Amino acid sequence: MTLLSVNLNAVAQLRNRRDLPWPSVTGIARLVLAAGAAGITVHPRPDERHIRRTDVFDLAEVLRDYPGREFNVEGYPSEDFLALVAEVHPHQVTLVPDDPSQATSDHGWDFVAHAELLRGVIGRLHGHGARVSLFTDPDVGEAGVAAAKATGADRIELFTGPYGACFSDPARAERELGSLAATAAAAAAAGLGVNAGHDLTLANLSAFQAAVPGVAEASIGHALTADALIMGFAEAVRRYIAVLS
Ligand SMILES: CC(=O)[C@@H](O)[C@H](O)COP(=O)(O)O
Numbered sequence: 001m002t003l004l005s006v007n008l009n010a011v012a013q014l015r016n017r018r019d020l021p022w023p024s025v026t027g028i029a030r031l032v033l034a035a036g037a038a039g040i041t042v043h044p045r046p047d048e049r050h051i052r053r054t055d056v057f058d059l060a061e062v063l064r065d066y067p068g069r070e071f072n073v074e075g076y077p078s079e080d081f082l083a084l085v086a087e088v089h090p091h092q093v094t095l096v097p098d099d100p101s102q103a104t105s106d107h108g109w110d111f112v113a114h115a116e117l118l119r120g121v122i123g124r125l126h127g128h129g130a131r132v133s134l135f136t137d138p139d140v141g142e143a144g145v146a147a148a149k150a151t152g153a154d155r156i157e158l159f160t161g162p163y164g165a166c167f168s169d170p171a172r173a174e175r176e177l178g179s180l181a182a183t184a185a186a187a188a189a190a191g192l193g194v195n196a197g198h199d200l201t202l203a204n205l206s207a208f209q210a211a212v213p214g215v216a217e218a219s220i221g222h223a224l225t226a227d228a229l230i231m232g233f234a235e236a237v238r239r240y241i242a243v244l245s
């Protein structure tokens, strides 16, 4: 069974439209956890376009009321980011090679070029007990997985954005699923855990699950929030969990 971690970036972005405290990021976190989500994911970007530094501390407090659920904090390993996660102590840190100016996360790590950086950062994160996952392009294959393993990471997160973009091209979706499945199998053989995320939806998730077995955690936010605008967060969480189970 793949666990669902709900990404709250989009809720924070809606809140930030006005200088008002609603929609409440912590309130939605409590709602999705009560509905059965295994955890919460956030990506506090340097410009605080959505998740703010204060949200990360507030959500860590919420997670303390839900033993067994996990807090996953994503970001580029800048000194500011590393200082934040050293204070908050999330269960998992997902390292992403994002430039501050990027509109969204749109590629994984070059594990060879960034080997030294990643090894040092992962050692620091392990020092305060975090599990470390590395954002990974779908087509890195065995060589890329071996390089990821060499950094000391615990998991890779399959970047499913290219697959999610195939919503009108079934043939390309099949090719993307083939790449994702090959990289996931290589990761499992190398003793790495496998997470997944970016542009997963109720429409594409079951085909992903069928093609890529053994994914430990899917972090889903944008589409789940869009669904929640129609059916509510509790029902949306239940629908995604049903597909992931
Ligand atoms: C790493 C990833 O794919 C997403 O988790 C990321 O959080 C998306 O960031 P935005 O919500 O800022 O697009």
Ligand SMILES: NCC(=O)COP(=O)(O)O
Pocket: 007, 041, 157, 196, 197, 198, 199, 200, 219, 220, 221, 222, 223, 224
């Ligand atoms: N790591 C992926 C994530 O947290 C959410 O991505 P998305 O569902 O908002 O595209």
